[in-house]
Amino acid sequence: MVKSTAASPAVNLESDDDAVIMDTATNPSPALKVNSKSKFKKPKSVLGKNKKGKHHTSTVWNEFVKLPINEEGVSKATCQWCGKLFLADSHYGTTNLHRHLLKCLKRNEVKQDDEEEKESSMLQNKITQEKFREMIAEAIIKHNLPFSFVEYEGIRKVFSYLNSDVKHISRNTSKVDVLKLYKKEKDDVRNKLKSIPGRICLTSDLWTSVTSEGYICLTAHYVDENWKLKNIILNFCHMPPPHTGTLLSEKIYSFLEEWGIEKKIFSITLDNASNNDNCQDFIKQKLNARGLLLYDGIFFHVRCGAHILNLIVQEGLKVIDDSVIKIRETMKYLKGSESRMCRFDECAKIIGMKRTKGLRLDVCTRWNATYDMIDSAMRYQSVLNRLAEEDANFKHCPSRDEWNRVERITRFLKPFNDITTLFSGTDYPTANLYFQGVSQIELLLLEEMESQDSFISNMAEQMKVKFDKYWDCYSVVLACAIVLDPRYKLDYVDFIFKKIEPIEHIAEMKVESIETTLYKLFSEYEHPKSMATTNVSSGVGSSSHTSGAVDDPDDDEDKQDDEFDHYESGRGSKTKKSQLDLYLEEPRLNKKENSKLEVLSWWKEHYNRFPDLSLMARDLMSIPITTVASESSFSTGKKILTPYRSRLLPENVEATLCTKSWLYGFEDEDAEEIGQLEFQFASMNICSAESTNVE
Template identity: 50%
Template sequence: MSGNDEHEDEVSSFGSGKHSSVVWSYFDKLPVGPGGIQKASCTGCGKVFSANSGTSNMKRHLPKCFDLNEPGPPKKRAPLDQEMYREKLAYSIIKHNYPFSYVEHKGTRDLHKFLHRDVKPITRNTAKADVLKIYDREKTILKEKLQKVNGRVCLTTDLWSSITTDGYMALTAHYVDENWVLRKKVLNFKVIPPPHSGKILAEYMINFLADWGIQKKVFTITLDNAKYNDVLVNCLSSHLRLNNVLVCDGDFTHVRCSAHVLNLIVQEGLKVIEGAIEKVRESVKFVRGSGARKYKFAECIHHLSLQCGKYVRQDIVTRWNSTYLMLDSALAYRKAYARLALVDSSYKSFPTEKEWARVETITELLKPFYNITTLFSGSSYPTSNLYFHNVWRIQMRIEDAINNTDNVISGMAKEMKKKFDKYWENYSMVLSFAVVLDPRYKFKVVEFCFKKLNMEDKVRKEKLDIIFNGMHKLYDKEYGIFSTTSSSTVKSSNTSVSTRDDLDGLESFTSEFKKVENEKSQLDMYLEEPELNRREELDVLQYWKDNQGRYPQLSLMARDILSIPITTVASESSFSIGGRVLSKYRTSLLSSSVEALLCARDWLFDLEGR
């Protein structure tokens, strides 16, 4: 519209008594006010404008309330919810590890302004405040959820050193919620100034638990085998023991990380056989040494029509699982290495047939270790009923390898056995309970597994008795009928005369005594029932959820035991996210902001790796 046209609109809008301007499709004329002042209100937002001097001011307002480019009748433009816009920005920062300055980037602001012209840009400080607000809100929600958890809470914790060399302590809670779903939540990711002694770490742990209000709900804590962790558990147990909140006075509190123990066992064995795998390592280095060698090796693979789909892997000496993967892929290309030795005279590290046979035996021995470590360290955090028979499989493999005719393999297995006996000569008792609470196995699998091992009958019976008696002790003291009965002294509120009776409670005691005589405990009843088919897939938590009516108290015990984490992988997984949050480009980020970003991401998005 030209300037003259606009002027004509302004002149004729009221002078002629007709509303010729387009704005009157969007504005309502108001009654003439004092002094003959004419006003009009926007039908979109209700804002009032003066109409005496023309309609240009109203035209400028139209795009804020209406989509003028849309055909048809006028459509009201949806107003922008600025608070929601800021919250969505904060969510994107938390979920994708964006820097707070992301909201100040010109491209970001231009995009948001394009999407809605009412957007009000915010600063990095405002974005940070919004993230902290979300953190505080979600922490309050999680606190309330933890208070409502009927069962116990199991913990894992570990230390991490950031790129700035600051030590961070991650504390993770594991529990089964009201829907019988296993949950994992990172409670704290706090910077801990040195020294990192067990006593100091225990003090931080005690403060964390008090802040969350779950010190009376602690069941177990899973830790790696660092020496300071033994001190940590002792100090923490002593504190909780003062309030009489430890399960069975702390007999089952400390659980050792199974993945860490497996790593120690394998690393001990690899020290013995380092020479046996050196030629394979040198062969891989040779092939990966240049583009020409890679091409020649690929020609060998093509000539032999090898299609195993595996990469030629170089191991990291300090990571035994990478060594296993290197050996496994090398065996798949064994013939290709043999052909390479024929066509390339500079390739000098080709293993002999005897060495290949040894590598094959080593790989077969390490395979169950690798599979079980992968299972234990899975992102789905498996329930603890997987612990017993997988540790038993490890023991079986080691004992078989001790009898190997190859002295190198036998020596490797003997060193592994020493480390196994140090940590697992007596299987973790509370984790062994978990396989008994799997209705496909119960005690029969424990008896069967021990019978298959090379141990004397007396030793086997002692181990069985330890697990059997320990399980009954836990049930009777914490979940069985004795833990739910109590006597009370009856007092009259209508008289000041004491009505104390020294034999008060005799009737309830006699009733419970008869109940013990005449009825079996829920644990005994469960154990006497026939096992389910072990070959069928079974969600153990779902089984106990479905059988709450039959075993109301035993199901509570099963829920708590099955939520015990086998490894500390839940805490360790937060370290990879922490490395992204506190990257080399964000070293000045405050530790409080790091904790807020990481914990809020876990609570909102479950630490998705996106």
């Protein structure tokens, strides 16, 4: 029996604390030890019945232990969680015991752990075989894993360890699951394309895999409902030779019909090749025959800016002189031996320099590799001069005059390198940002053609011939885009053309041509052909107003009123200023104050003022100037089709690559490789060998 050392105090039934008659310091029945990670098991109560011999019915006794009645005849109960004592006579009831359970910290901790364990168990039970297979398919796609990955012994052990009931699948099943996921995502992309508010621009390019099979990639570029520039790969399809313009056009047009977007096409950007010229001609004819292109497709064909730039500079590098050749031989000499590189580092240390950047050797397919080579040589000019003094075998170090010439070449090529970087970025900017760079290059060529350095002037002349050949028609797209940049408008185009063209009236004719093109294109948006996307005013004068009521004389007056309204609106249109008029008349934005202006955001904000013009600006800004977005897919393609995984069927390559781009995009780890591929693909020829590979 428990002996009490003091009289029992009065009990306040409304207070949990007052109900405690002794704390754990003097309590001979300490709290039970409870493992918070395990479920609580109720120990047997000393007294299972009340005074009348009846069993306790309240659930509170599942968590309290009733102690024997003490010498004073007082009944007590102890909390099984914390050990606190409470009065437990039947006339007190169990309210104070219930109240304590709600506040008991130890009980709440264990209950919370139990709930989390239960929730985790419920989640685990929800994992189905279907979900497991879907996750495996996603992993294969994301990490470029082979279909046989699911048959690896180690992987199967892991799966079995995590869930002994897992049903292992075969490589054929994993392939089926990947194709199933591809079809599901393809339907989602098709629905997304249908909901695009504006026009869609395209880029396309060809690629040869490690298996010598040709692939064609088609990418869509558009501005979404939030006025953000987006691009998405549509197809990465096997394209066997020959790659004639006719066959390419049939392939691309079949893609457009498959996706149901032929009515939304605005432009297509292709590399500069004769088969691509024929390809776009055929597609353009088909779309124009159905009346689907705006302004008869004046902006339909866009040549890849990066490819044109490569051709222009390569033309200039044909007249390269001995100084650059010496630098190339220097790089070959240093990179040919590890001991020579060590000696180079020793010379750098002697003169107090660190090799923070590597030495570059150029490749014939990328002109900017030549720029990188001579730029890196200029950075270590003093080190190379020191090495020439100490290494008798190093015989290709440029002389002082040759170093001066290399410096001029580097300075001459730098603007080309800068615009190449702009053209070739994977996160390409809107079309309005290119006009400045291209005009800067033309002005530079004109200036260097007058150079006293015969080598530089000869180089500039060769490049200017190529520039005029390709950029004459291309400048229309770039000029129209920058006119719709509120920081520049038509005044800037007029300013640049007058700087470039010495004969003033010719410059004025070019500006007028740009202005005329803009107004004709705007008329397509002001009075669109499709009634589904126009306002009511665009339907004035249509035949639907007169059909079905010609023989009713009571309608003659209404018809005459309609004709007068149409006549008056036609007269009014001659004097009423259009949205394009108002936009061009407004002052330009301050360029310094708006240097980071996002043009698409500006047009979104001013949509209510310029509803039709905003739509035209949106479509023009979405024109891709290069095919880099399509070429980016080749980096991923190289990881899917490797020398050790070359038997993958073309349809499986397309399913894997397209689904990966739709779900995950291009990962950062591909960025450097994509940069290296840009100009390699610009000058690449697709191998005509027939493929015999099967999976």
